[in-house]
Amino acid sequence: MTEIVPDSEHRGLVARLPQRVRDLALLARFDRPVGWWLLFWPGAWGVALAGEAVNRWPLIAWLLAGSIAMRGAGCVYNDVVDRDLDRQVARTRSRPVASGRVSVRAAAIWLAVLLAAGLIVWLQLGWYARVVAIASIAPVAAYPFMKRITWWPQAWLGLVFSWAALVGWSEAWGTLALPGLLLYAGAIAWVIGYDTIYALQDIEDDALVGVRSSARALGGAVRSGVAGFYAAALVLWAAAFWTTRSDPLVLLALLPAAAHLGWQVATLRSADGANALARFRANRTTGLLVFLACVVVGTRL
Template identity: 65%
Template sequence: MNDQIVPDSEHRGLVARLPRLPRDLAQLARFDRPIGWWLLFWPCVFGVWLAGAGWQLSLLGWLLLGAIAMRGAGCVYNDIVDANLDASVARTASRPVASGRVSKQLAWGWLVALCLIGLVVLLQLRLEAQTVALASLALVAAYPFMKRITWWPQAWLGLVFNWGLLVGWTQLRLDNWDALACLYAGCICWVIGYDTIYALQDREDDALVGIKSSALRMGEAVKVGVAAFYLGAATLWGLGFWLYRPDWIALLTLLPVAGHLLWQVATLDPADPDNPLARFRSNRWAGALMALACFVVGNAGA
């Protein structure tokens, strides 16, 4: 049974105890790897908390449910499209569709079920936020093909994974687009950085089967490249905060998250098989630190 658990599962014991079909569906939606929906959810929090309307826990609860469901749907879609490529990569060959344990027909049905949950969440939002959320579907649909087209599929992932920032913001307000654009661009740089770290796990296999990635493009300069994108993220976040609230004290709120990103780069070891995955997963804490900065800046003096 354990040989059907993907190598980077975070809940091997829990998932391994499930019957085969529920286990395969859970893996297909990556429920055993919550880091993905954390990274999809945190930008939603950035937008909500920076908007300055307080904690908004009910809204965040809906957005969390949407992040889990739609991240799962995106993973199912990605695995359907990439079944042949996944079968050629050691780390992904045991995925349910690639290995043949789940048929593509069943996978499509599971995708529809997850999208229906996303629809329930969508209906909780006002029209402007619904429109913004729906506009992301074209980006999501195109993402699995980017690794065949460009060396920078991580940049496209940045467009997709930070869309919640725009949704959370437009649910509460419709102004300060210059500040929001800087925050969004900074988040794209953040995603390119952390997903490059993630892609370090697959460099050899990706090169053999023709999959493109920023980790391969950067080559031996990958640490410098990640550092540059993280620096870009911190700089753009700072500019966004300044445009939103021109106060030097607001910029100080970015020091914890900037320090965390610096730690990631300083301790990154591309030659250690376990190190890149651990640094990638630590971005759940980077997201938490950035969310707190957004709350302070958005709600100071409110």
């Protein structure tokens, strides 16, 4: 049986907050910063691969702020939509909305606050990047419903959680171009891989309540499936690097990230929820390694 890992461990600063404030922080997953790092890194990659990591460091900082706000908003929206399903899953039934500690009305107000913070970040972008960013609204709004209609909601999450790559690239480069699109495509494959790992935590409860996921779809082939998506990500990132600078040496920049992804696959234990959560969280490091590779490739010496 898969070990159940609590959805929130109430550690650090969040654990010291008053109950009401703590519930709002938990609703936005402020206790789990891995989510905003995973949302942020593709945007930072886009800026770095476009050669603007140093000159546009304030843009990277704004993208981080936007990731924190918008990931929080996405979690609030997702929890309101999924509150009935969350009550049926052991890991999620204690979430603030599912448990009744936060009302839907209060959650909606909190969502508006987080969206306002995201709007401030959006206004820091040029008009072209603003249009690219706002085009993500419809896919983001549709995401919570994907687990009800497809076995691959992780693929839809890949579309929306990688969108920052398009925003970062278009803001730094001035327009969308092939390297930025390839970077985005690679990020989609990466997200499918790591979110399949994440979905292993709920695979038994998901089967009972009828929630679909790539982890359930892959069954006993989860490890090879994740390996395939990670391999696709590396190939697409390599193509993005090559179209940025056609020098075989630039491909060496991806070796640390490739080794880290290989370690995740080799050490993944699908029946161990704690192991799956740890491998999922390890993708913060993957994001950093790809960012450093993008800096190397994008910097013109």
